[in-house]
Amino acid sequence: MPRSPNPRRRATLASLAAELKVSRTTISNAYNRPDQLSADLRERVLAAAKEMGYAGPDPVARSLRTRKAGAFGLIITESLNYSFRDPAALDFVAGLAESCEEAGQGLLLVAAGPNRSVEEGAAAVLSAGVDGFVVYAASDDDPYLAVVQQRGVPIVIVDQPKDIQGASRVCIDDRAAMREIAEYVVGLGHREIGLLTMRLGRHWPHGDAQSAVADPERLTSQHFHVQCERILGVRDAMAGAGLNPDALTVVETYEHLPSSGGSAAAVALQANPRITALMCTADVLALSAMDHLRSRGIYVPGQMTVTGFDGVPEALARGLTTVAQPSLEKGRRAGYLLNNPPRSGIPAIEVLDTELVRGRTSGPPA
Amino acid sequence: MPRSPNPRRRATLASLAAELKVSRTTISNAYNRPDQLSADLRERVLAAAKEMGYAGPDPVARSLRTRKAGAFGLIITESLNYSFRDPAALDFVAGLAESCEEAGQGLLLVAAGPNRSVEEGAAAVLSAGVDGFVVYAASDDDPYLAVVQQRGVPIVIVDQPKDIQGASRVCIDDRAAMREIAEYVVGLGHREIGLLTMRLGRHWPHGDAQSAVADPERLTSQHFHVQCERILGVRDAMAGAGLNPDALTVVETYEHLPSSGGSAAAVALQANPRITALMCTADVLALSAMDHLRSRGIYVPGQMTVTGFDGVPEALARGLTTVAQPSLEKGRRAGYLLNNPPRSGIPAIEVLDTELVRGRTSGPPA
DNA sequence: TTGTAAGCGTTATCAG
DNA sequence: CTGATAACGCTTACAA
Numbered sequence: 037m038p039r040s041p042n043p044r045r046r047a048t049l050a051s052l053a054a055e056l057k058v059s060r061t062t063i064s065n066a067y068n069r070p071d072q073l074s075a076d077l078r079e080r081v082l083a084a085a086k087e088m089g090y091a092g093p094d095p096v097a098r099s100l101r102t103r104k105a106g107a108f109g110l111i112i113t114e115s116l117n118y119s120f121r122d123p124a125a126l127d128f129v130a131g132l133a134e135s136c137e138e139a140g141q142g143l144l145l146v147a148a149g150p151n152r153s154v155e156e157g158a159a160a161v162l163s164a165g166v167d168g169f170v171v172y173a174a175s176d177d178d179p180y181l182a183v184v185q186q187r188g189v190p191i192v193i194v195d196q197p198k199d200i201q202g203a204s205r206v207c208i209d210d211r212a213a214m215r216e217i218a219e220y221v222v223g224l225g226h227r228e229i230g231l232l233t234m235r236l237g238r239h240w241p242h243g244d245a246q247s248a249v250a251d252p253e254r255l256t257s258q259h260f261h262v263q264c265e266r267i268l269g270v271r272d273a274m275a276g277a278g279l280n281p282d283a284l285t286v287v288e289t290y291e292h293l294p295s296s297g298g299s300a301a302a303v304a305l306q307a308n309p310r311i312t313a314l315m316c317t318a319d320v321l322a323l324s325a326m327d328h329l330r331s332r333g334i335y336v337p338g339q340m341t342v343t344g345f346d347g348v349p350e351a352l353a354r355g356l357t358t359v360a361q362p363s364l365e366k367g368r369r370a371g372y373l374l375n376n377p378p379r380s381g382i383p384a385i386e387v388l389d390t391e392l393v394r395g396r397t398s399g400p401p402a
Numbered sequence: 403m404p405r406s407p408n409p410r411r412r413a414t415l416a417s418l419a420a421e422l423k424v425s426r427t428t429i430s431n432a433y434n435r436p437d438q439l440s441a442d443l444r445e446r447v448l449a450a451a452k453e454m455g456y457a458g459p460d461p462v463a464r465s466l467r468t469r470k471a472g473a474f475g476l477i478i479t480e481s482l483n484y485s486f487r488d489p490a491a492l493d494f495v496a497g498l499a500e501s502c503e504e505a506g507q508g509l510l511l512v513a514a515g516p517n518r519s520v521e522e523g524a525a526a527v528l529s530a531g532v533d534g535f536v537v538y539a540a541s542d543d544d545p546y547l548a549v550v551q552q553r554g555v556p557i558v559i560v561d562q563p564k565d566i567q568g569a570s571r572v573c574i575d576d577r578a579a580m581r582e583i584a585e586y587v588v589g590l591g592h593r594e595i596g597l598l599t600m601r602l603g604r605h606w607p608h609g610d611a612q613s614a615v616a617d618p619e620r621l622t623s624q625h626f627h628v629q630c631e632r633i634l635g636v637r638d639a640m641a642g643a644g645l646n647p648d649a650l651t652v653v654e655t656y657e658h659l660p661s662s663g664g665s666a667a668a669v670a671l672q673a674n675p676r677i678t679a680l681m682c683t684a685d686v687l688a689l690s691a692m693d694h695l696r697s698r699g700i701y702v703p704g705q706m707t708v709t710g711f712d713g714v715p716e717a718l719a720r721g722l723t724t725v726a727q728p729s730l731e732k733g734r735r736a737g738y739l740l741n742n743p744p745r746s747g748i749p750a751i752e753v754l755d756t757e758l759v760r761g762r763t764s765g766p767p768a
Numbered sequence: 769t770t771g772t773a774a775g776c777g778t779t780a781t782c783a784g
Numbered sequence: 785c786t787g788a789t790a791a792c793g794c795t796t797a798c799a800a
Binding site for chain 2 (some may be wrong): 785786787788791792793794
């Protein structure tokens with residue numbers, strides 16, 4: 037009958053060494069450098085460990101000593117419940133998890149979502165035992181950014197914000213990509229265009245309304261850089277075709293609900309009934325908008341052109357005209373950058389390619 | 403101009419104390435117990451910290467001292483790339499993340515997927531700085547189970563396996579739930595039934611074939627307990643109705659691909675062309691099977707009844723007859739159990755409710 | 769092959 | 785409100 041693995045206090049490397057009358061080094065070596073001691077002695081150590089209920093070197097103590105945590109932290113400011121429902125965000129997380137796994141690093145989801153106070157979130161960031169952080173799609177004025185920087189570990193920003201001191205970044209050229217698809221839409225002959233976008237800023241001045249027309253001031257004053265860039269891309273295309281960019285009807289939707297796209301579409305068509313093309317800054321908006329249009333008997337693309345952004349599987353399956361972006365690869369690259377920081381010490385900026393997908397939801401205006 | 407925050411070596415609590423000529427305790431208190439020193443002194447400490455580039459107490463050292471890591475580990479043996487594509491698994495992760503966030507705990511995805519060797523995975527488990535583990539849907543013979551147990555931290559098992567020493571568990575009654583839906587199908591008059599199931603064991607004896615009929619021996623010898631229980635549930639229903647359970651055509655599919663259900667359906671219909679009902683142990687299988695049937699011109703439910711399991715949104719949207727299980731709640735409960743271990747010290751077993759959803763994919767046989 | 773000694777950076781305790 | 789002391793459990797030169 038083995039001795040009860042229930043010593044008065046938890047077994048440690050030191051207690052094991054004492055028990056076996058060898059040095060702590062030897063125990064440590066038994067686990068970390070098997071070649072540094074005789075196989076025989078190692079067996080004895082492991083056997084004694086089992087008997088005393090010693091689980092092997094304490095990970096935290098080891099981390100303290102080696103200055104390596106064996107994990108990277110992921111900071112997503114949006115609620116996880118939303119992020120996990122957005123296929124693009126999910127692909128990103130999957131890609132990141134994949135490259136972390138490959139490198140033997142864990143991936144820590146830091147408890148810094150919108151459900152907690154900034155203080156609590158900051159505490160979580162400060163107490164995360166990680167070797168680096170990935171910040172996903174934070175707004176320029178995100179309160180956690182400063183806290184993350186304070187930690188003094190490597191940081192990789194994904195998508196936004198730009199210009200964080202010392203942080204590498206993985207992104208796409210949102211403005212150019214959106215300009216390309218907008219040029220395509222304009223080229224089809226559309227002149228009255230509606231643009232449905234996710235939130236542009238962390239604060240929402242429209243109370244309970246799910247969606248609202250974004251006035252020009254809001255377009256330039258806000259902090260979700262990616263959305264703003266995409267809007268600018270559409271304006272670029274319009275200006276390039278001799279249209280007045282200010283004629284673009286921009287509708288912003290605040291919460292990320294399954295019905296957001298439909299709600300925003302309704303607002304856009306109400307604001308400008310002559311719209312013949314609804315462009316969206318995300319596929320999920322476009323898909324929802326299409327459902328809404330169908331319920332109103334508006335035929336796509338005959339009566340209305342609809343475009344998206346992201347290239348998520350469902351959108352491609354439904355033939356949406358959209359911009360495909362490599363979300364999975366974004367995650368992989370982010371993980372890679374964290375594991376292999378640029379030798380120069382100069383932060384890297386990786387701009388990944390996008391591709392215009394001409395689907396079945398776009399055509400000339402009626 | 404502030405003094406360069408680039409000291410020869412990283413600032414620590416001790417170096418800050420030396421600089422300010424106060425004790426380490428005082429610095430520690432400045433961060434952890436602001437009420438234990440004068441606001442004035444605290445200001446000075448924080449200012450000096452900023453100047454010296456001190457980011458606050460090192461999380462790892464704090465963990466070592468307090469014996470709290472501030473995170474729970476999640477072990478998913480399936481590839482994350484798959485898990486993140488299965489809505490039920492995803493709901494579970496979302497629920498778990500939610501309850502962790504609520505408790506201010508991080509959630510560490512442990513690098514122990516199928517892409518790494520067991521040794522590497524075991525090392526990851528042993529070096530994860532966590533206060534407890536959640537093990538999601540592991541097979542009975544999963545090699546990481548022993549390693550997780552060795553860690554000596556609280557464990558919550560989700561779904562399977564059963565009977566892990568000292569671990570709490572959150573699950574549903576798979577057998578009863580499947581029996582209920584099978585009784586419904588049998589009650590509709592079906593006698594020739596095919597059952598499509600996910601893999602039953604970690605090893606696959608059929609080479610490159612995506613799906614294959616599972617012989618009786620495999621049904622009883624394998625280790626994915628949940629799938630096996632669901633099969634038993636169907637057999638229970640058949641036996642209860644006076645049918646011979648051995649007449650059930652069970653088709654197992656090994657990889658979790660989007661086309662798996664279709665492939666398995668083809669195998670089932672080939673093995674027994676008289677089948678009038680295809681039951682599936684997962685909605686994703688059923689949806690794929692339906693696509694396959696449509697491509698063959700087989701009408702559902704007129705010519706074939708199809709049922710699923712899980713109640714994922716897409717299945718409900720498509721009117722699939724299925725069993726809805728509370729995946730999100732599973733995650734929440736798992737997190738809750740880890741944060742609030744049963745006072746008695748006796749592991750808890752929580753069996754959550756399921757609900758039969760009679761959809762539009764089931765009807766009497768032709 | 770094994771042992772010695774010096775940290776890693778923090779917090780708990782208890783006395784002042 | 786402040787400080788001295790003693791852990792927390794481990795790794796790693798370097799010496800034997």
